[in-house]
Amino acid sequence: MSAETTTPAVNESVSLFDADNPAPVIEPPRKRTKKTPKSTRTNFELYGWLFMRLSGIVLVVLVLGHLLIQLVLDGGVSKIGFAFVAGRWASPFWQAWDLIMLWLAMLHGANGLRTVINDYAERDTTRFWLKMLLYTATVFTVLLGTLVIFTFDPNIR
Amino acid sequence: MSTATLDKLEAEAQTSHNIKVTFRVRRFNPEISDEATWQDFELEIDPKERVLDGLHKIKWDLDGSLTFRRSCAHGICGSDAMRINGKNRLACKTLIKDINPAKPITIEPIKGLTVLKDLVVDMEPFFQAYRDVMPFLITKGNEPTRERRQSAEDRERFDDTTKCILCAACTSSCPVFWNDGQYFGPAAIVNAHRFIFDSRDEAGEQRLEILNDKDGVWRCRTTFNCTDACPRGIEVTKAIQEVKRALITRRF
Numbered sequence: 001m002s003a004e005t006t007t008p009a010v011n012e013s014v015s016l017f018d019a020d021n022p023a024p025v026i027e028p029p030r031k032r033t034k035k036t037p038k039s040t041r042t043n044f045e046l047y048g049w050l051f052m053r054l055s056g057i058v059l060v061v062l063v064l065g066h067l068l069i070q071l072v073l074d075g076g077v078s079k080i081g082f083a084f085v086a087g088r089w090a091s092p093f094w095q096a097w098d099l100i101m102l103w104l105a106m107l108h109g110a111n112g113l114r115t116v117i118n119d120y121a122e123r124d125t126t127r128f129w130l131k132m133l134l135y136t137a138t139v140f141t142v143l144l145g146t147l148v149i150f151t152f153d154p155n156i157r
Numbered sequence: 158m159s160t161a162t163l164d165k166l167e168a169e170a171q172t173s174h175n176i177k178v179t180f181r182v183r184r185f186n187p188e189i190s191d192e193a194t195w196q197d198f199e200l201e202i203d204p205k206e207r208v209l210d211g212l213h214k215i216k217w218d219l220d221g222s223l224t225f226r227r228s229c230a231h232g233i234c235g236s237d238a239m240r241i242n243g244k245n246r247l248a249c250k251t252l253i254k255d256i257n258p259a260k261p262i263t264i265e266p267i268k269g270l271t272v273l274k275d276l277v278v279d280m281e282p283f284f285q286a287y288r289d290v291m292p293f294l295i296t297k298g299n300e301p302t303r304e305r306r307q308s309a310e311d312r313e314r315f316d317d318t319t320k321c322i323l324c325a326a327c328t329s330s331c332p333v334f335w336n337d338g339q340y341f342g343p344a345a346i347v348n349a350h351r352f353i354f355d356s357r358d359e360a361g362e363q364r365l366e367i368l369n370d371k372d373g374v375w376r377c378r379t380t381f382n383c384t385d386a387c388p389r390g391i392e393v394t395k396a397i398q399e400v401k402r403a404l405i406t407r408r409f
């Protein structure tokens with residue numbers, strides 16, 4: 001949108017295009033057509049939308065509390081070590097905290113990224129593969145995190 | 158007073174108020190080039206005139222090839238929504254004095270729809286979304302012998318959304334629609350709202366079901382671009398939120 005002001009090539013003698021051979025127009029991404037509404041009749045998007053707000057509220061407490069404990073209280077980051085983690089995960093309370101935070105943040109973040117992909121990826125194949133990558137990464141991280149929280153062994157050598 | 162004096166006075170008033178403005182118009186003609194370009198037009202015009210009058214001046218006096226839509230010229234038909242100084246407005250409701258005529262005034266077609274020529278876009282996808290929400294009264298049973306009565310409060314419930322003139326200023330200001338034309342867009346939701354909350358209508362459920370789907374209201378990100386753009390002053394984002402709320406309260 002800069003000042004690339006030019007007069008159009010009205011009088012130009014050599015032009016690639018004319019009335020019988022017009023230039024291609026630029027179509028917007030994924031245009032609506034008569035066939036567009038392929039109704040799925042589920043409430044998935046409704047629940048997704050609600051989940052973002054509800055998990056967001058819980059995450060405010062969980063994430064801010066987490067950051068406070070990890071980074072501010074008791075000497076900040078320097079205190080974090082194997083012993084610190086082992087000490088906290090000895091308590092079922094912190095285990096539950098971290099587990100809920102893991103699941104909520106992952107699902108919240110994944111659903112948020114799904115929205116971003118839906119908004120920005122124009123081609124259907126690009127959309128599909130980006131979402132597959134996202135879902136794979138989400139499932140992997142959630143399962144691995146859950147496994148670690150439940151099977152953590154403080155006496156590991 | 159003789160008419161000659163009046164005429165002279167009028168002529169003086171005319172000339173003394175005129176100012177110089179530059180209209181910087183986004184031109185595109187597929188019969189000449191595949192690229193859109195900016196073209197400047199210098200005009201002498203009364204700042205109390207509208208952008209549409211400036212476009213008329215260009216088309217009638219300077220360059221007859223300039224192509225744009227307009228019909229009523231009084232903010233009723235909804236044909237001349239365009240991007241003026243980066244904001245969607247009706248050219249026939251925008252006074253030149255209100256949009257800083259000291260600088261060049263940029264005029265572009267609305268975004269998110271195929272540009273056919275200059276300021277004319279293909280409105281078909283926009284109207285397809287409109288048709289898809291069934292914007293007409295649907296009732297069951299026998300027709301009443303007299304009119305369908307409605308209380309003043311019931312009429313008030315959807316008053317705001319009856320004002321839509323289908324200009325597409327809202328839909329073409331929505332970033333979700335720019336990136337994905339499958340989204341119904343604010344205008345279709347506004348017109349669904351008009352019937353969903355009409356006490357005489359009996360197909361609210363069906364319309365809610367249509368807007369509950371993946372390209373319906375849940376794609377709205379509450380950016381308020383639509384409310385800012387609407388030349389009729391409709392609270393578009395609020396209407397969308399009311400449809401969302403109706404969907405949620407219907408479930409729970």
Ligand code: HEM
Binds near residue numbers: 113
């Ligand atoms: C601190 C508490 C949090 C709150 C209150 C919150 C709230 C929200 C809400 C309401 C949305 C939906 C926005 C919309 O639909 O337009 C959202 C989107 C999103 N959230 Fe969160 N969230 C929080 C934490 C997080 C965390 C920890 C992550 C990362 C794991 C995250 C990642 C995202 C992403 C990627 C989106 C999509 C972005 C977008 O829609 O533009 N959020 N958040």
Ligand code: SF4
Binds near residue numbers: 322347387389393
């Ligand atoms: S809601 Fe307003 S901006 Fe949108 S189409 Fe109707 S009149 Fe135009």
Ligand code: FES
Binds near residue numbers: 226234247248249
């Ligand atoms: S020309 Fe009819 S709304 Fe502007």
